[in-house]
Amino acid sequence: MADEKTAKLPRAVYERELLRLQTELVKLQEWVRADGARLVVVFEGRDAAGKGGTIKRLAEHLNPRVARTVALPKPTERERTQWYFQRYVKHLPTAGEIVLFDRSWYNRAGVEHVMGFCTKEEHQLFLRQCPVFERMLVEGGILLRKYWFSVSDAVQAERFRRRLADPTRRWKLSAMDLESITRWEAYSRAKDEMLVHTDISDAPWYIVESDDKKRARLNMMAHLLDSVPYHEVPPPVLELPPRPPSSGYERPPRGLQTYVPDHSANL
Template identity: 60%
Template sequence: MAKQKAHAAQKESTATGKPAKRKPAKRSESAKTKSKQKLSKADYKAEMERLQLELVKMQEWVKHAGLKVVVIFEGRDAAGKGGVIKRIHDCLNPRGCRIVALGKPTEREQTQWYFQRYVAHLPAAGEIVLFDRSWYNRAGVERVMGFCTHAEYTEFIRTCPEFEHMLQRSGIILVKYWFSVSDEEQERRFQDRISDPTKRWKLSPMDLEARARWVEYSKAKDDMFAMTDTTRSPWYVVDADDKKRARLNCINHLLSLIPYKDLTPEPIVLPERQVAIDYERPPLESQTFIPEPF
């Protein structure tokens, strides 16, 4: 029955030329109750280590099978996107997994096809690309702050599903996450950033301006979902009020979307080090060592 509904939705999309809409999934009472349970540090650490080991296996399979993976992380400021990206990237080989966080477009980029500067960062075979914000900037900050015209926004929101379908037809696995955080929790995290000098850089003038336009951002997000949460390329929403639980849930879900086989090699045995027969180290006094105040 589920397959028939999905086929019907795709058929409707083809017939009308518009992306098929998806009904939002309802959260069960058990899920809501579970989200309130405190996750101990020990349990979090154990689960994170287990999931990161699976991420390593997944990356080996991506490389072996020549897969091309794009994961988009979007959401409100202070929703915890960066924390999840860090936990994914830290345990993977950086030669095959990279983070893309593009800044303000240059004057030259502003004259290009909108998607062009993102296309340059798409993966080759065997690569994983994590987009810390993405082409959806046009649906959010650019629209709300007036950085694009209404015509440019309309063109984007109309062609975005087509662009993503084109990527998928070319063999790219595209996963889109939206991190949802409550107003109260976002406020708490903002205050934490203000009081902590090591986190203050995370609070930009744009973040402050966004607070004054909260309603506009909310409407922009709703419009974005209405047009781009499609059967082919759905948005997956992460309840991010609990950072640790959000990290575990997101990584676990990502692993479920990319079937992989365990290609763990045999344990590595270090060969014997070459014996220094005709080599003598230079005296330590001939080298410049850094000071050691600790």
């Protein structure tokens, strides 16, 4: 029998707490906008660790003009010749913005290093420069939060199997993802080395146990909210104005426009 810590979270409990946290996240967003704060949240972890689902729930009720998700493709030929951090700097927030990095500059410490997409010298340079880079961000006033989603090999494999069988989620699975199965220990060593160099007091790593996706989402959101000194900003008082009387406008005949067919009528 599962103990209290690992017992399955009742759906009603999960949905109630998720809504409460999402409501607080809206308050956080309004504080960021009103205070001119800049918040960066980095989501890292193994493939199928639950990063994407957490970002989706976190941002579900936020204003996309305030809270942006950044998920960069592989670098272009031009970007490969730039300073490594350069392509990420241009996505950092300005005053009143939140940026959620769905993977980040830590690609160099993980997939690029393990798969041989960077040289050993480039990897070592990253480990030296990254703490300096992040201290500069923090000293410049950016609120930086870094989360590593930790998933076991058995749970990861099961999630991969479900993705293969689900046509709506198969796009999430790539040959690179499958390669991570055979390189599990290499990724583990890379992660351990990354933490040794980049788990600094100015920008610490926070580990999210994510074998249970629902618990991981709630735990991560609650921690983020607890870590930021936000407060509720009173919303502006708004009132719906009365609709003015008609001035004689008449809608054009429906036959002049092309309408979407009523697909639902045939269900």
